[in-house]
Amino acid sequence: MELTDLITRARRSEARALGRLISLVENESPQSREIDAELAPHTGSAHIVGLTGPPGVGKSTSVTALVSELRRRGRTVAVLAIDPSSPYTGGALLGDRVRMQSHSTDPGVYIRSMASRGSLGGLSATATASLRVLDGIGFDVILVETVGVGQSEVDISAVADTTIVLLAPGMGDEVQASKAGVLEVGDIFIVNKADQGGAESTRRQLRFMIGGNDHDASTWLPPVTLAVALSSKGFGDIVDAIDSHRIHLTASGELERRRTRRARREIEELTMQLIRARLHAGPHLAKLDALASDVVSGSTDPYSAAVELAGQ
């Protein structure tokens, strides 16, 4: 199939065509560069919302509730579930299919799970490339959810326009104790399972930790919302908060700054990949081998060799 045809059909909400596009990008096929170039002029409209939070907090249910509310408002939604620890990729996992059953026949919803072949820079390069495809295809909102633990909350905030941090009653202490930058990265906080005891106390605790006394109108004060994802309670407020945050980001110039930062990081990582590949081929490889022999024989040291190879 022609690439432009594939893109046209993906724009018409044909899930299979979109799935193929993303697979091409994920597998870093030769066409992936063409796809990227083709879609570039159409990127920038989607609002990328990152969802993060500790295991057991109700992330999956929250994503489902969020999708329902966004669809109720007529927005198209793509969900990208990233599992940094999973070897599985390509298409939605069984678990996703089950939990998102209510949306499975809705052409305005696309769900994709992927393993993250994690890199030093956080989420894998293929994950950010897939985000660009979903953006360029025309989704209004892209929800990025990381499964698993670790640095994921920080990683997700690096690719998202709006980062939502999910917590459950009683988790305030955990957040305080953690050295992770969860508080700094959150634009919106949700205390899920608010029908359980202790939700209000967790909300107050969070409110206190986030601060806000020195808040003025020009900065964003992250709201802390009580919710019950299982019954969609509170998700109207949450989508309102996402929209407010988007307006704030645009008005303050922060959206542009965040996206430029993100683009810079992407370009830098790709540049380093290109340069490393170049070191492994042709005349550079021969030079590298010769310098390595010189280091072993003691006629130079690794740093001087690197300076020579880098052409400084």
Place this chain on the structure above:
Amino acid sequence: MELTDLITRARRSEARALGRLISLVENESPQSREIDAELAPHTGSAHIVGLTGPPGVGKSTSVTALVSELRRRGRTVAVLAIDPSSPYTGGALLGDRVRMQSHSTDPGVYIRSMASRGSLGGLSATATASLRVLDGIGFDVILVETVGVGQSEVDISAVADTTIVLLAPGMGDEVQASKAGVLEVGDIFIVNKADQGGAESTRRQLRFMIGGNDHDASTWLPPVTLAVALSSKGFGDIVDAIDSHRIHLTASGELERRRTRRARREIEELTMQLIRARLHAGPHLAKLDALASDVVSGSTDPYSAAVELAGQ
């Protein structure tokens, strides 16, 4: 103090002078390049022995026993204990001082602990740089021991001439179950705590897993030695095995190959560091910023931007 003076004094086994040299390299001070260049012609004589094994197997005791046996044979020994998870660095940790007490007044022994500010390529660049200092100063043997778990056994084999894998009775199943390349990286296997039951069975199990039926004289068949580190039992055989391995490495050309591979990796990582630093300064930074803006506005895509920045 003059650098050459510092080096002269370190060669005379002045521990403080050597400690300062390594600290300069560890902290990537401006002088570290000069030190590296100064010592380069004197590197290559030390035999680098890596020690790895699961926690609780008796690594520390084995290092002490190994040092004693090497000293008995008149060799000078440096011990580099690398803790990939520790934030502490610079000088020996309290634990090392205690366990190595018997060697603390011996000028032929130098002990250093360092945290590994781990990098993608395995052991930190500062760890390999410190190895080069110890080599250039003139130690006959350098023992590298990693504390902690994970990929360390593979990392250590990347810097060592000879890799020793330590196991204890009953650990055979663990090795078999593990997908880690412990079996592939080991040049010498020690079943420590051989005074406990099951040592001989673990030895046989290891022998079977390592293979050797298709062994011919030109390849190295890793010996599996029973030992009791606490009473130094078996460590004469182990040092003999290290010496045999060194002879095999030299005669087969494998020593040169391993060291060239190591030097290539070091040069490559330093080159990438130099290039990344260059991206963050001057005209390249301005270019990167401009390209990032172009990506955000949709007039280019990250890959095309990277190609432009890399100058391909």
